[in-house]
Structures are given as C-alpha cells and as structure tokens.
Amino acid sequence: MQMTTPTPETQHPVRQGIAAGTSIGAAILLLTVGVLQIFEGISAVIDDELFVVGVEYVYKFDISTWGWIHIVLGAILVICAIGLMTGSTWGKVAAIIIAALTIIANFLWLPYYPYWSILIIALSIVVIWAVSTWKPADTYE
Template structure:
C-alpha cells in the first residue's frame, strides 16, 4: 500500500466513486443536450444565468468528463481523487444552482447526488483510518 492510496475498508469510497461517475455521466448528457437540443429546456437562452446554452453545454461536458475520471480515481482509492472529487461536487452543485431554471428536476437530482458524494467523501466511519 502506497501513500497515494487510501484503503477502502467501509465501502464509502466505492459509493462516492460510483455516484461521482453517475453525476459525471449526467453532466455529459446535460452538456450534449445543451449543445444539440436547446429547445428541450424550459426557458430560452436569455432566461438562464450567466451564459447561453452553448457555453453551458461545453461547461457541463468538460465537467462531466472530468468528474468521470475523478470518480474512477475515487473508486481506485487515490488520495488526489478524493480531494478533487470533493471540490468538483461542490463546483457542480453551485453550477446546477445557476442552471436551475433551465431544467429544475434534473438540476435538483444532480445537486442531491453531489451532496451524497460530499457526504461519502467526508464521512469517517470507525473502521476507516
């Protein structure tokens, strides 16, 4: 066991890795929809915060691909992935708050999954060092 690997004795890290991958896939889907089917959303591009659908599409696509890679790292027990996963879950949850008007149900589901990732990465059961 090396210093860059965290032993997964309780399953919380596996859970966090799987949920992070699922959130990443959801963000990739969200990005592709924003790029190719802007009429799918509930509001027009002028009604969402900060950017238009093309910019949000690229943002969600890149964040989603990054989150999938981080989720795989968490699942493998990498220390860097645990810290990056925590930061990425917070960034994605804040981004979904800004994108909330476009598709509220999807955003609330992704925010809830991000909260699960944060909890799973910060939970310290007795069996885990």
C-alpha cells in the first residue's frame, strides 16, 4: 500500500476528533443494537405468548424461531462491535453487513413488535452511516 503525504485537510485535529468520535460512537451503537437484539430474542424464546400478530401476516415463523434469529444476530453484532472497537477492517465490513441484515430481520418482525423494530431499524441505519463515513487516521487519500 502506497502512503501519500497527508494534506492539511486530513491532518486537521477537529476532523480527526470527529473521525475518532464517530468510530467510537458507531461501535457503541452497534454494541447497543446487538444487546437489544439478544434481549428481544430472549423475550420471544422464553414467552412466545408475549407477541401477538394478526392472521394475515405473510412471513410466518414460529415466535421461538424469530427469537433465535434475533439472538444469533445480536451475538454477531456484539462480535462486530468488538472488531470495530479495535479498528479492524473486518470489523467495519462485518458491521455494515450485519447491521443491514438486522434491518431486514426487524422489518420482517414489524407485525410482532412495531415500535421496538422501528427503534432497532433506526439505530442500525445510524450504525451503517457512522461506520461507512469513518476514515481512520492511518489511511490517507
């Protein structure tokens, strides 16, 4: 990899502070989304009578199955958050991919728990934005 001389724009301390803050914020948000997904999954697995949906729902899975899907997604999100906190490239890529999968899963979960799903979708969008706009200080263009 060829390194070029940093320009004044990339060396600006405010920009670097924003980049660092964005990366930390994205990792914390990703961790938060992961933990919330795990809690959502646990509540669906333990008490599947908690969630009620109308009879005309297209995506028919057992509530316990949805619970396990959310638990697995949450655990992967937590692992990605740890990778993102270390600043690894795999952490950034995995965070974006898994956050996108989380948006899809929560879209399908909307009839069961709409407000919770909308919250998780919104947080996942913020995570994708933060991770995709962050440029670490050691990579200059």
